[in-house]
Amino acid sequence: MDFLKVAEEKGLFSLRKLSREKRGVAGLNIFLSVIAMLFVTGIIIMAFVLASAQMQESTTDTTAISVINDTGNSIAGAVDWFPIFITIAAIVVLVLLIVLIIVSLRGAGMMGTGGA
Numbered sequence: 001m002d003f004l005k006v007a008e009e010k011g012l013f014s015l016r017k018l019s020r021e022k023r024g025v026a027g028l029n030i031f032l033s034v035i036a037m038l039f040v041t042g043i044i045i046m047a048f049v050l051a052s053a054q055m056q057e058s059t060t061d062t063t064a065i066s067v068i069n070d071t072g073n074s075i076a077g078a079v080d081w082f083p084i085f086i087t088i089a090a091i092v093v094l095v096l097l098i099v100l101i102i103v104s105l106r107g108a109g110m111m112g113t114g115g116a
Contacts, residue, residue, distance in 0.1 A: 030096070034089035038082050048075045 052072030056065055 031089050031093045045075055045078055
């Protein structure tokens with residue numbers, strides 16, 4: 001902790017400025033993480049679907065083609081859940097924003113701490 005105080009005294013950075021810059025972005029990191037995770041998952045699914053299509057073209061056995069086709073269709077069906085994940089992440093971000101607003105109102109003295 002002494003290192004942080006010395007660095008702040010020398011003007012290398014300010015803890016107050018750092019805390020002010022983070023205001024108003026409640027849940028944004030979570031939402032962006034979910035979007036990035038879904039993007040990477042989509043790329044992985046696309047790679048598996050393309051690989052299953054190539055394997056299906058390279059074999060002549062009908063049972064193998066059927067298994068590859070079923071597997072590819074099952075993996076491709078996983079993207080149906082993406083809108084649900086995005087909706088849930090947006091709801092989490094909204095809840096975090098509401099909590100941030102309530103905490104700010106209580107801190108400003110505009111709202112009581114007790115219940116009705």
